[in-house]
Amino acid sequence: MKEGEVRSSAGQVMMEIESNKPAGNGIVVGGLSPLSETLWKEKINTEFVSDVSARLTWKDLTVTVTLGNGETRKVLEGLTGYAEPGTITALMGPSGSGKSTLLDALSSRLATNAFLSGTVLLNGRKTKMSFGTAAYVTQDDTLIGTLTVRETISYSARLRLPDMMPEEDKRALVEGTIVEMGLQDCADTVIGNWHLRGISGGEKRRVSIALEILMRPRLLFLDEPTSGLDSASAFFVTQTLRGLSRDGRTVIASIHQPSSEVFELFDRLYLLSGGKTVYFGQASEAYEFFARAGFPCPSLRNPSDHFLRCMNSDFDKVKATLKGSMKARFERSDDPLEKMTTTEAIRRLTDFYRHSQYYDSAREKVDEISRVKGSVLDSGGSQASFVMQAFTLTKRSFVNMSRDFGYYWLRLAIYLVVTICIGTIYLNVGTGYNAFLSRGACASFVFGFVTFMSIGGFPSFVEDMKVFQRERVNGHYGVSAFVIGNTLSALPFLILITFTSGTICYFMVRLHPGFMHYLFFVFCLHACVTVVESLMMAIASVVPNFLMGIIVGAGIQGIFMLVSGFFRLPNDIPKPFWRYPMSYISFHYWALQGQYQNDLRGLVFDNQPPDLSMITGEFFWMKNMTGEFILENVFEIDVNRSKWWDLSVLFSMVVIYRLLFFIMIKVNEDVTPWIRGYIARSRRRRRRRRLQHKKNSNQHASVDHVNRTPSLRVYVVEAETCSST
Numbered sequence: 001m002k003e004g005e006v007r008s009s010a011g012q013v014m015m016e017i018e019s020n021k022p023a024g025n026g027i028v029v030g031g032l033s034p035l036s037e038t039l040w041k042e043k044i045n046t047e048f049v050s051d052v053s054a055r056l057t058w059k060d061l062t063v064t065v066t067l068g069n070g071e072t073r074k075v076l077e078g079l080t081g082y083a084e085p086g087t088i089t090a091l092m093g094p095s096g097s098g099k100s101t102l103l104d105a106l107s108s109r110l111a112t113n114a115f116l117s118g119t120v121l122l123n124g125r126k127t128k129m130s131f132g133t134a135a136y137v138t139q140d141d142t143l144i145g146t147l148t149v150r151e152t153i154s155y156s157a158r159l160r161l162p163d164m165m166p167e168e169d170k171r172a173l174v175e176g177t178i179v180e181m182g183l184q185d186c187a188d189t190v191i192g193n194w195h196l197r198g199i200s201g202g203e204k205r206r207v208s209i210a211l212e213i214l215m216r217p218r219l220l221f222l223d224e225p226t227s228g229l230d231s232a233s234a235f236f237v238t239q240t241l242r243g244l245s246r247d248g249r250t251v252i253a254s255i256h257q258p259s260s261e262v263f264e265l266f267d268r269l270y271l272l273s274g275g276k277t278v279y280f281g282q283a284s285e286a287y288e289f290f291a292r293a294g295f296p297c298p299s300l301r302n303p304s305d306h307f308l309r310c311m312n313s314d315f316d317k318v319k320a321t322l323k324g325s326m327k328a329r330f331e332r333s334d335d336p337l338e339k340m341t342t343t344e345a346i347r348r349l350t351d352f353y354r355h356s357q358y359y360d361s362a363r364e365k366v367d368e369i370s371r372v373k374g375s376v377l378d379s380g381g382s383q384a385s386f387v388m389q390a391f392t393l394t395k396r397s398f399v400n401m402s403r404d405f406g407y408y409w410l411r412l413a414i415y416l417v418v419t420i421c422i423g424t425i426y427l428n429v430g431t432g433y434n435a436f437l438s439r440g441a442c443a444s445f446v447f448g449f450v451t452f453m454s455i456g457g458f459p460s461f462v463e464d465m466k467v468f469q470r471e472r473v474n475g476h477y478g479v480s481a482f483v484i485g486n487t488l489s490a491l492p493f494l495i496l497i498t499f500t501s502g503t504i505c506y507f508m509v510r511l512h513p514g515f516m517h518y519l520f521f522v523f524c525l526h527a528c529v530t531v532v533e534s535l536m537m538a539i540a541s542v543v544p545n546f547l548m549g550i551i552v553g554a555g556i557q558g559i560f561m562l563v564s565g566f567f568r569l570p571n572d573i574p575k576p577f578w579r580y581p582m583s584y585i586s587f588h589y590w591a592l593q594g595q596y597q598n599d600l601r602g603l604v605f606d607n608q609p610p611d612l613s614m615i616t617g618e619f620f621w622m623k624n625m626t627g628e629f630i631l632e633n634v635f636e637i638d639v640n641r642s643k644w645w646d647l648s649v650l651f652s653m654v655v656i657y658r659l660l661f662f663i664m665i666k667v668n669e670d671v672t673p674w675i676r677g678y679i680a681r682s683r684r685r686r687r688r689r690r691l692q693h694k695k696n697s698n699q700h701a702s703v704d705h706v707n708r709t710p711s712l713r714v715y716v717v718e719a720e721t722c723s724s725t
């Protein structure tokens with residue numbers, strides 16, 4: 001088989017993966033499967049694929065975080081290590097030891113209040129690994145619950161693979177990845193959500209990994225890929241990761257408490273405690289390291305449990321709380337660990353490591369790897385065109401919306417029930433004496449409360465945003481493609497909801513007769529619901545917390561409703577702020593202004609209650625009231641403005657709010673981290689200045705103190721003078 005040849009069936013892809021698995025120790029340094037070559041050849045656009053393996057080194061890496069009160073804290077301290085292609089490196093340590101921070105530092109994903117010093121080199125070069133250079137599998141599996149495993153991977157492939165790649169090759173790659181991750185048995189099962197029973201936790205983990213290895217990344221970071229899995233699933237996942245590394249990839253994973261079988265699969269081990277290196281070297285040599293450091297692993301203990309036992313200072317707290325016989329049992333034990341505190345053991349281990357040959361050889365190796373300037377690995381994320389991304393996202397989102405009962409179907413049901421309620425309450429509202437009040441109230445309820453119910457979709461928006469954020473940070477697609485996809489996919493559902501409920505309401509209440517009047521009413525309802533939808537999406541992009549988002553959304557809509565001109569007439573709304581600009585920003589205001597005109601203009605209402613007309617008879621000065629009269633004198637509406645103008649303002653709001661959604665995502669992505677970083681940096685500077693100031697004043701104080709201290713020389717001279725006199 002020629003190198004770089006594209007395979008066209010799942011079976012062939014599988015064979016290719018298998019055939020590429022090397023014999024012996026199984027390490028192909030810098031090797032690529034033909035499939036990977038195809039992808040990477042596209043990227044670097046050369047005839048012959050150069051060595052695209054990833055050699056990662058980090059030297060004297062320190063991460064300091066700035067806390068809220070301006071204090072700084074070293075989370076990682078002087079770490080040195082490396083990761084080579086064809087190997088899997090495990091980061092281990094007790095909770096809070098800095099494993100995730102190390103992964104974040106290596107993959108350029110540190111929080112904005114964290115500052116890195118030292119060097120991190122990829123193939124001997126400084127690289128900012130953002131948006132797709134390296135794949136990163138996070139701890140939680142943010143997947144779309146309504147899609148099957150195969151669909152999830154297929155959509156992801158379409159979002160990222162080049163448009164020019166034949167469809168059958170894309171399919172082959174998807175099938176190959178499914179086989180590679182051992183997902184064949186559940187390929188057609190849905191991922192699962194609150195109402196759909198789906199795949200197991202271990203399978204979800206494997207799907208998350210499958211999505212990231214789809215583009216054959218050369219460098220793969222995984223944050224606790226086995227957490228929450230039973231031992232068999234954890235073994236399977238780690239075995240798969242080991243298999244991936246044997247394809248010439250560099251795999252770095254943080255692991256919490258591996259079983260002995262899982263532990264044996266690691267090539268290198270990085271042990272961390274309190275942000276310091278306890279050990280870095282071959283995983284198989286860690287056992288000997290601990291024995292030489294004075295902490296041999298007891299014969300019946302799992303080595304990784306033993307290492308973590310030696311490094312977890314929480315055991316000191318546990319021991320301090322033990323009483324009586326339990327305590328005595330610990331003290332009688334032969335284990336050297338029981339004769340000292342864990343803090344002391346950690347200090348000994350870190351000191352021992354610093355002066356060991358492991359440390360020296362790690363530094364030598366880091367220098368050696370860093371000297372070689374390899375390929376610049378910049379995959380640049382997705383290779384699909386913008387149109388393909390927008391199309392795939394629209395399709396995926398549409399499928400999700402149609403399958404997720406909570407997204408629109410539940411809302412449609414509630415809308416129908418509520419509009420039937422409105423219809424029966426305002427049934428045949430007519431043109432009696434106070435019918436215009438009922439019409440006003442009905443419109444206000446429809447455009448106020450009925451649109452308000454759109455916030456019910458917020459949980460689904462939050463889920464969408466989580467998936468978007470994971471995919472975005474891994475470089476799968478851009479913000480514009482996402483906003484377009486979301487907008488287009490929601491459109492048919494919003495049309496369905498607003499047209500069905502609007503139609504029921506319109507004909508039951510018998511609003512102003514006429515097709516154009518009906519059309520205006522449903523268009524108005526549609527625009528309002530779409531605006532609320534965009535508003536809630538914009539909120540979900542900055543407030544990912546479900547409860548907070550609903551509160552914020554409800555608050556904003558409540559304020560808009562207040563200034564809509566129903567609860568207080570437009571001319572009576574206090575001018576500063578509430579009238580200008582709030583009522584003009586409120587979409588309820590435009591909807592009501594338009595609908596009042598749409599409904600009342602051209603109608604004629606009785607001027608007096610039926611009982612009164614019998615008394616006053618023909619003598620009353622005006623028998624009927626026109627809709628125009630009511631619009632001007634009761635609802636204080638500018639009748640010279642066309643209702644279509646109100647509708648066009650509403651539709652421009654739809655566009656503006658969608659743009660707002662786009663801007664909010666961008667702000668959240670670019671501006672917020674910058675502001676947070678700026679605040680953290682200025683807090684750090686202020687604290688440094690304060691400390692410097694304190695130090696200076698202490699120095700002054702000590703100089704003054706020395707100056708004020710009686711001089712011994714003066715004392716001796718004075719004493720001598722006294723004695724001589």
Ligand SMILES: Nc1ncnc2c1ncn2[C@@H]1O[C@H](COP(=O)(O)OP(=O)(O)OP(=O)(O)O)[C@@H](O)[C@H]1O
Nearest residue numbers: 065075094095096097098099100101102111113114
């Ligand atoms: N951006 C940050 N701001 C403040 N503190 C931080 C930040 N990042 C990490 N820390 C602190 O650094 C320490 C290490 O955190 P990290 O998440 O890296 O630990 P971990 O070993 O991955 O823990 P776990 O196994 O529980 O996930 C913790 O005490 C954490 O609170």
